């Protein structure tokens with residue numbers, strides 16, 4: 001096992017290139033198997049989740065080639081076979097195989113998903129969607145068995161706005177007979193990215209990015225080439241890190257529109273932001289105002305940036321309230337930040353954060369974004385080295401983190417634990 005060492009206290013300076021989005025990639029890779037011919041994905045992030053997904057497709061019989069930031073998927077010989085254990089348990093997004101296999105073969109048996117378990121992550125809305133499309137769903141030894149003789153389009157109203165359920169239903173409904181309407185759909189940019197790929201593969205999807213998605217099912221789908229959108233969560237994390245270290249950083253290869261919520265919140269704190277076509281410059285200040293932040297569904301402030309934001313809020317002059325309305329208990333970073341001297345109290349779905357300097361400590365990343373929060377906290381500490389274990393979580397979502405931070409002037413390295 002490795003640990004991440006962070007000797008902070010230096011303002012981050014320079015330019016960082018943002019890779020393709022993890023939360024798109026892990027849906028686009030399974031989406032590709034709805035095609036009978038080769039799909040090429042460009043701007044692929046280099047992440048452990050992506051590597052595991054490529055192994056999952058190979059286990060199902062696909063031929064997968066990786067060249068740097070490109071993945072070429074030939075799913076022509078892929079079959080639906082039961083995947084109750086193994087790699088499916090390593091990532092949450094293995095649940096997209098349910099919608100994709102169901103769409104292509106009318107059958108899927110997939111173990112209940114793993115991933116970052118900051119709190120229970122139900123999939124009842126995914127199941128409700130599959131059932132509405134005419135599938136029968138049962139549980140067999142911890143795996144879900146989903147089967148349909150013929151998927152038939154349906155009107156589906158999601159009880160909660162769910163990225164995962166919206167994408168999974170889009171995948172299955174793309175190959176259903178007739179018309180599907182998803183109402184109260186999630187509007188995240190990653191959903192638009194998946195719909196763009198599916199449409200390039202021959203699907204007929206309209207309205208992705210709004211709360212009503214219309215899908216006319218098609219009988220077959222074909223290969224195409226698609227470039228993955230930039231990772232707005234990675235971008236937001238570097239923006240937060242730049243502000244926390246009072247740095248001056250250009251975050252490049254981004255879609256500024258996807259970053260409006262974090263941009264506005266940083267500006268409210270007193271951070272200077274300059275927006276360009278495909279990049280954002282973040283210029284920090286010695287002092288920041290405290291602010292209240294509410295993590296909500298898109299276009300609200302992303303829940304995935306809530307933990308990194310907690311670290312930045314320790315750098316303000318007052319008391320901030322950081323609430324998460326998507327995952328009410330996503331606060332596993334808090335006990336670790338307390339070890340670093342943070343003054344935080346969790347009250348219900350909110351963390352009440354009082355500004356004050358942090359100090360170095362040995363801390364543990366318990367999930368991906370909690371890990372990012374600890375890296376940012378470590379970058380603010382000038383009097384010693386913060387040691388972060390649980391690096392495998394951080395590797396799920398941050399492409400070349402050590403290299404990127406080093407290029408920005410940070411002293412960060414990995415060591416064997």
Ligand SMILES: CC(=O)N[C@H]1[C@@H](OP(=O)(O)OP(=O)(O)OC[C@H]2O[C@@H](n3ccc(=O)[nH]c3=O)[C@H](O)[C@@H]2O)O[C@H](CO)[C@@H](O)[C@@H]1O
Pocket residue numbers: 023120121122123124125126127160161162163164165186188296297298302303304326327
């Ligand atoms: C809306 C939202 O911000 N979604 C985030 C969520 O997506 P992810 O796809 O994990 O979560 P969902 O969007 O599906 O879930 C949103 C909310 O709905 C609930 N839920 C979901 C599915 C379901 O069947 N039943 C149910 O009750 C969840 O518990 C959660 O409270 O985490 C991802 C990884 O951290 C983020 O990238 C997504 O942006």
Ligand SMILES: C=C(OP(=O)(O)O)C(=O)O
Pocket residue numbers: 023091092093114115116304368369397
């Ligand atoms: C928790 C995350 O990922 P996943 O839902 O894939 O576990 C995340 O991206 O912050």
